[in-house]
Amino acid sequence: MKHLICASIQFNISLGYIDANLDTATAALQRVAQQGARLAVLPEMWSCGYDYRNLTELAKETPRVLEEMQKECLKLDLVTVGSLPELEDDRIYNTAYVIDKGEIVGSYRKLHLFSTMHEDRFLSSGDHSLVIDTSIGRLGIAICYDLRFPELFRKLALAGAEIICIPAEWPKPRQEHWKTLLRARAIENQLFVIAANCCGIQGKLDFTGLSQLISPLGDVLQIAAEENIELVAKLDFSEMESYRKKIDILNDRRADVYGTP
Numbered sequence: 001m002k003h004l005i006c007a008s009i010q011f012n013i014s015l016g017y018i019d020a021n022l023d024t025a026t027a028a029l030q031r032v033a034q035q036g037a038r039l040a041v042l043p044e045m046w047s048c049g050y051d052y053r054n055l056t057e058l059a060k061e062t063p064r065v066l067e068e069m070q071k072e073c074l075k076l077d078l079v080t081v082g083s084l085p086e087l088e089d090d091r092i093y094n095t096a097y098v099i100d101k102g103e104i105v106g107s108y109r110k111l112h113l114f115s116t117m118h119e120d121r122f123l124s125s126g127d128h129s130l131v132i133d134t135s136i137g138r139l140g141i142a143i144c145y146d147l148r149f150p151e152l153f154r155k156l157a158l159a160g161a162e163i164i165c166i167p168a169e170w171p172k173p174r175q176e177h178w179k180t181l182l183r184a185r186a187i188e189n190q191l192f193v194i195a196a197n198c199c200g201i202q203g204k205l206d207f208t209g210l211s212q213l214i215s216p217l218g219d220v221l222q223i224a225a226e227e228n229i230e231l232v233a234k235l236d237f238s239e240m241e242s243y244r245k246k247i248d249i250l251n252d253r254r255a256d257v258y259g260t261p
Contacts, residue, residue, distance in 0.1 A: 004136055004235045006163070006192075007032035007040040010211040011228040012200030013169075016051040018061050025082070026072050028230050033076040035232045038136045041196040042082025044144050044167040045094060049202055052122050059085035059092050066097060066104065074102025079134050081165040082196070083110070083143050091124040096141050096167055098132055106132040108141040112149055119145075131159040137237075140191075144168040147181045150188065157189035157250065158260075162237065166195040175208040187218040190244050192235050199226045216240040 009028045014020040025042055032040050047065050048058040062084045073080050079100045086095035086109070094110040109126025113119040129152060130141045140161030146152055147166060156164055164185065170178045178197070186193040192215060199209035209226035213233040222231040244250070 002237050004038055004237070005036040006194055006213060006233060006235055007035070007037040008194050008196040008211040008213055008222070008224070008231040009040055009042050010197055010199055010209055010224050010231070011043070011046075012207075013043060013046060013049040013198045013202065015049040015202050016054055016058065018047050018058065018065060021047050021049075022065060022068060024228075026068070029072055029076060029078060029080065032230050032232055033078055037078065037232055039079045039081075039139075039163070039165075039194070041165045041194045042080060042167060043196045043198040044083045044169045045085060046082050046167070046198070047084050049198070050117075050119075050169065052118075055085055055092055055122060056087065059087035062086055066099075069097075069099055070102045070104065073099045077101060079136050079139075081139065081141060081167065083167045092122065093126060094119070094123050094143060095126075096130075096143055096165070098130075098134065098139060098141065100134045100136075105134060106130055106141075108143070110143040110146065111152065112145045114145040129155055129159070131156050131161045137162045140164040142166050144170060147178070147185065150185065153185045153189055157191055161189075161191055162240065163192040163194060163235070164189075166193065168195060168197045170197050170208055170210075172206045172208040175210055178208060178210060179212075182212055182214055183218045183220070186214040186216060188249070190216040190240060190247075190249055192216060192240065197224075199224075199228065216243050
Protein backbone atom coordinates (compact mmCIF):
# COMPACT_ATOMS: atom_id res chain seq x y z
CA MET A 1 0.00 0.00 0.00
CA LYS A 2 1.63 3.23 -1.20
CA HIS A 3 -1.02 5.70 -0.09
CA LEU A 4 -3.43 5.73 2.83
CA ILE A 5 -6.04 8.26 3.89
CA CYS A 6 -6.02 8.68 7.68
CA ALA A 7 -7.90 10.76 10.20
CA SER A 8 -7.36 12.29 13.62
CA ILE A 9 -10.58 12.94 15.53
CA GLN A 10 -10.55 15.75 18.10
CA PHE A 11 -13.43 16.62 20.40
CA ASN A 12 -14.33 18.00 23.80
CA ILE A 13 -14.92 14.91 25.94
CA SER A 14 -18.05 15.12 28.11
CA LEU A 15 -16.70 14.09 31.51
CA GLY A 16 -18.45 10.90 32.63
CA TYR A 17 -21.10 10.89 29.87
CA ILE A 18 -20.38 7.75 27.88
CA ASP A 19 -23.36 7.81 25.53
CA ALA A 20 -22.78 11.45 24.55
CA ASN A 21 -19.14 10.73 23.77
CA LEU A 22 -20.05 7.57 21.88
CA ASP A 23 -22.47 9.55 19.72
CA THR A 24 -19.80 12.18 19.04
CA ALA A 25 -17.20 9.58 18.13
CA THR A 26 -19.41 7.49 15.85
CA ALA A 27 -20.66 10.57 13.99
CA ALA A 28 -17.05 11.66 13.45
CA LEU A 29 -16.06 8.20 12.20
CA GLN A 30 -18.89 8.32 9.69
CA ARG A 31 -17.73 11.69 8.40
CA VAL A 32 -14.08 10.65 7.94
CA ALA A 33 -15.13 7.40 6.27
CA GLN A 34 -17.09 9.43 3.74
CA GLN A 35 -13.82 11.22 2.93
CA GLY A 36 -12.09 7.92 2.23
CA ALA A 37 -10.29 7.42 5.56
CA ARG A 38 -9.18 3.88 6.34
CA LEU A 39 -7.57 4.64 9.72
CA ALA A 40 -8.96 6.91 12.44
CA VAL A 41 -7.44 7.79 15.81
CA LEU A 42 -9.60 8.94 18.73
CA PRO A 43 -8.46 10.79 21.90
CA GLU A 44 -7.31 9.29 25.18
CA MET A 45 -10.07 8.01 27.51
CA TRP A 46 -12.52 9.27 24.91
CA SER A 47 -15.59 7.54 26.34
CA CYS A 48 -15.57 9.35 29.68
CA GLY A 49 -12.42 11.37 30.31
CA TYR A 50 -10.60 11.26 33.62
CA ASP A 51 -13.68 11.07 35.83
CA TYR A 52 -11.70 9.52 38.67
CA ARG A 53 -14.57 9.40 41.18
CA ASN A 54 -16.65 7.21 38.90
CA LEU A 55 -13.93 5.48 36.92
CA THR A 56 -14.68 1.94 38.14
CA GLU A 57 -18.32 2.14 37.11
CA LEU A 58 -17.42 3.82 33.83
CA ALA A 59 -14.84 1.14 33.07
CA LYS A 60 -17.55 -1.51 33.45
CA GLU A 61 -19.21 0.06 30.40
CA THR A 62 -16.15 -0.31 28.18
CA PRO A 63 -17.15 -3.74 26.77
CA ARG A 64 -20.42 -2.18 25.57
CA VAL A 65 -18.56 0.78 24.08
CA LEU A 66 -16.18 -1.57 22.28
CA GLU A 67 -19.04 -3.62 20.91
CA GLU A 68 -20.65 -0.50 19.45
CA MET A 69 -17.35 0.60 17.96
CA GLN A 70 -16.75 -2.81 16.43
CA LYS A 71 -20.10 -2.65 14.67
CA GLU A 72 -19.37 0.85 13.39
CA CYS A 73 -15.88 -0.01 12.15
CA LEU A 74 -17.15 -3.09 10.34
CA LYS A 75 -19.85 -1.06 8.63
CA LEU A 76 -17.42 1.71 7.67
CA ASP A 77 -14.45 -0.54 6.75
CA LEU A 78 -12.25 1.34 9.23
CA VAL A 79 -9.31 0.65 11.49
CA THR A 80 -9.61 2.71 14.67
CA VAL A 81 -7.39 3.36 17.68
CA GLY A 82 -8.48 5.08 20.88
CA SER A 83 -8.02 4.55 24.60
CA LEU A 84 -10.65 3.60 27.16
CA PRO A 85 -10.68 2.60 30.84
CA GLU A 86 -10.22 -1.16 31.16
CA LEU A 87 -11.23 -2.99 34.35
CA GLU A 88 -9.47 -6.25 35.18
CA ASP A 89 -9.13 -7.91 38.60
CA ASP A 90 -10.03 -4.72 40.48
CA ARG A 91 -7.43 -2.73 38.55
CA ILE A 92 -8.11 -0.06 35.97
CA TYR A 93 -5.85 0.44 32.97
CA ASN A 94 -5.78 3.19 30.36
CA THR A 95 -5.96 0.90 27.34
CA ALA A 96 -5.79 1.73 23.66
CA TYR A 97 -7.72 -0.75 21.53
CA VAL A 98 -6.99 -1.44 17.86
CA ILE A 99 -10.18 -2.35 16.00
CA ASP A 100 -9.72 -3.64 12.47
CA LYS A 101 -12.93 -3.98 10.45
CA GLY A 102 -14.95 -4.99 13.46
CA GLU A 103 -12.39 -7.13 15.28
CA ILE A 104 -10.29 -6.14 18.29
CA VAL A 105 -6.86 -7.18 17.00
CA GLY A 106 -4.70 -5.69 19.75
CA SER A 107 -4.59 -3.58 22.89
CA TYR A 108 -1.96 -1.50 24.65
CA ARG A 109 -2.03 -0.44 28.29
CA LYS A 110 -0.41 2.94 28.91
CA LEU A 111 3.11 2.37 30.21
CA HIS A 112 3.92 5.80 31.66
CA LEU A 113 1.40 7.18 34.14
CA PHE A 114 1.45 10.94 34.66
CA SER A 115 2.09 11.25 38.39
CA THR A 116 1.73 15.05 38.24
CA MET A 117 -2.00 14.52 37.61
CA HIS A 118 -2.17 11.51 40.01
CA GLU A 119 -2.80 8.93 37.31
CA ASP A 120 -0.70 6.48 39.28
CA ARG A 121 -3.14 6.70 42.22
CA PHE A 122 -6.11 5.60 40.17
CA LEU A 123 -4.68 3.58 37.30
CA SER A 124 -2.31 0.67 36.85
CA SER A 125 0.41 0.75 34.21
CA GLY A 126 0.93 -1.72 31.40
CA ASP A 127 4.01 -3.87 30.95
CA HIS A 128 4.48 -4.24 27.19
CA SER A 129 4.64 -2.21 24.01
CA LEU A 130 2.57 -2.91 20.92
CA VAL A 131 3.31 -3.04 17.23
CA ILE A 132 0.62 -4.83 15.26
CA ASP A 133 -0.15 -5.77 11.68
CA THR A 134 -3.52 -4.54 10.45
CA SER A 135 -5.31 -4.49 7.12
CA ILE A 136 -3.89 -1.01 6.44
CA GLY A 137 -0.32 -1.42 7.68
CA ARG A 138 1.86 -1.97 10.72
CA LEU A 139 0.85 0.25 13.64
CA GLY A 140 2.67 1.22 16.81
CA ILE A 141 0.66 2.56 19.73
CA ALA A 142 1.50 5.11 22.44
CA ILE A 143 -0.67 7.22 24.76
CA CYS A 144 -0.19 10.88 25.71
CA TYR A 145 2.58 11.06 28.39
CA ASP A 146 4.39 8.22 26.60
CA LEU A 147 5.40 10.92 24.12
CA ARG A 148 8.08 12.12 26.55
CA PHE A 149 9.90 8.77 26.45
CA PRO A 150 11.76 8.42 23.14
CA GLU A 151 13.00 4.93 24.02
CA LEU A 152 9.49 3.56 23.54
CA PHE A 153 9.15 5.12 20.11
CA ARG A 154 12.51 3.80 18.97
CA LYS A 155 11.44 0.32 20.08
CA LEU A 156 8.25 0.66 18.03
CA ALA A 157 10.24 1.78 14.99
CA LEU A 158 12.69 -1.11 15.30
CA ALA A 159 9.73 -3.49 15.52
CA GLY A 160 8.59 -2.26 12.12
CA ALA A 161 5.96 0.35 12.91
CA GLU A 162 5.03 2.46 9.88
CA ILE A 163 2.50 4.66 11.69
CA ILE A 164 2.41 5.51 15.38
CA CYS A 165 -1.04 6.33 16.72
CA ILE A 166 -1.20 8.55 19.81
CA PRO A 167 -4.49 9.13 21.66
CA ALA A 168 -4.01 12.00 24.14
CA GLU A 169 -5.44 14.43 26.67
CA TRP A 170 -2.66 17.03 26.55
CA PRO A 171 -3.28 20.32 28.41
CA LYS A 172 -2.77 23.80 27.01
CA PRO A 173 0.05 24.99 29.36
CA ARG A 174 2.42 22.47 27.72
CA GLN A 175 1.23 22.81 24.15
CA GLU A 176 4.67 23.79 22.80
CA HIS A 177 6.08 20.55 24.23
CA TRP A 178 3.29 18.65 22.47
CA LYS A 179 4.07 20.17 19.09
CA THR A 180 7.84 19.76 19.41
CA LEU A 181 7.78 16.18 20.71
CA LEU A 182 5.34 14.96 18.06
CA ARG A 183 7.58 16.20 15.26
CA ALA A 184 10.69 14.86 16.99
CA ARG A 185 9.25 11.36 17.35
CA ALA A 186 8.32 11.34 13.65
CA ILE A 187 11.68 12.69 12.43
CA GLU A 188 13.98 10.58 14.59
CA ASN A 189 12.15 7.35 13.71
CA GLN A 190 11.28 8.23 10.10
CA LEU A 191 7.63 7.24 10.32
CA PHE A 192 4.16 8.77 10.34
CA VAL A 193 2.59 10.05 13.55
CA ILE A 194 -1.15 10.48 14.00
CA ALA A 195 -2.01 12.23 17.26
CA ALA A 196 -5.58 12.78 18.45
CA ASN A 197 -5.94 15.15 21.39
CA CYS A 198 -9.07 16.33 23.15
CA CYS A 199 -10.04 19.99 23.42
CA GLY A 200 -12.04 22.24 25.70
CA ILE A 201 -12.24 22.52 29.48
CA GLN A 202 -12.73 19.60 31.87
CA GLY A 203 -12.91 20.70 35.48
CA LYS A 204 -9.84 22.86 36.08
CA LEU A 205 -7.99 21.63 32.98
CA ASP A 206 -7.92 23.36 29.61
CA PHE A 207 -6.95 21.02 26.80
CA THR A 208 -5.06 22.36 23.86
CA GLY A 209 -6.41 20.45 20.88
CA LEU A 210 -3.67 20.75 18.22
CA SER A 211 -4.25 17.21 16.96
CA GLN A 212 -1.88 16.47 14.09
CA LEU A 213 -0.84 14.18 11.27
CA ILE A 214 2.93 14.31 10.67
CA SER A 215 5.12 12.84 7.94
CA PRO A 216 8.42 10.94 8.45
CA LEU A 217 10.24 14.13 7.43
CA GLY A 218 8.51 16.06 10.20
CA ASP A 219 6.13 17.90 7.88
CA VAL A 220 2.83 18.71 9.58
CA LEU A 221 0.25 17.43 7.09
CA GLN A 222 -2.71 18.65 9.15
CA ILE A 223 -3.08 20.44 12.47
CA ALA A 224 -6.19 21.39 14.42
CA ALA A 225 -6.98 24.47 16.44
CA GLU A 226 -9.01 24.07 19.64
CA GLU A 227 -12.43 23.10 18.30
CA ASN A 228 -14.17 19.79 17.63
CA ILE A 229 -12.79 18.71 14.26
CA GLU A 230 -11.74 15.78 12.11
CA LEU A 231 -8.40 16.06 10.32
CA VAL A 232 -7.91 13.98 7.18
CA ALA A 233 -4.70 13.56 5.18
CA LYS A 234 -3.18 11.16 2.64
CA LEU A 235 -0.01 9.41 3.77
CA ASP A 236 2.58 8.67 1.09
CA PHE A 237 4.56 5.56 2.06
CA SER A 238 6.96 5.94 -0.86
CA GLU A 239 8.12 9.16 0.82
CA MET A 240 8.95 7.20 3.96
CA GLU A 241 10.81 4.52 2.00
CA SER A 242 12.92 6.99 0.01
CA TYR A 243 13.77 9.04 3.12
CA ARG A 244 14.91 5.92 4.99
CA LYS A 245 17.16 4.97 2.07
CA LYS A 246 18.61 8.48 1.86
CA ILE A 247 19.35 8.81 5.59
CA ASP A 248 19.68 5.34 7.10
CA ILE A 249 19.15 6.27 10.74
CA LEU A 250 17.99 2.89 12.01
CA ASN A 251 20.98 1.01 10.56
CA ASP A 252 23.46 3.74 11.53
CA ARG A 253 22.58 3.40 15.22
CA ARG A 254 25.41 2.52 17.64
CA ALA A 255 23.60 0.07 19.88
CA ASP A 256 27.01 -1.33 20.89
CA VAL A 257 27.74 2.00 22.62
CA TYR A 258 24.45 3.17 24.05
CA GLY A 259 22.44 -0.03 24.12
CA THR A 260 19.01 -0.87 22.81
CA PRO A 261 16.55 0.10 21.68
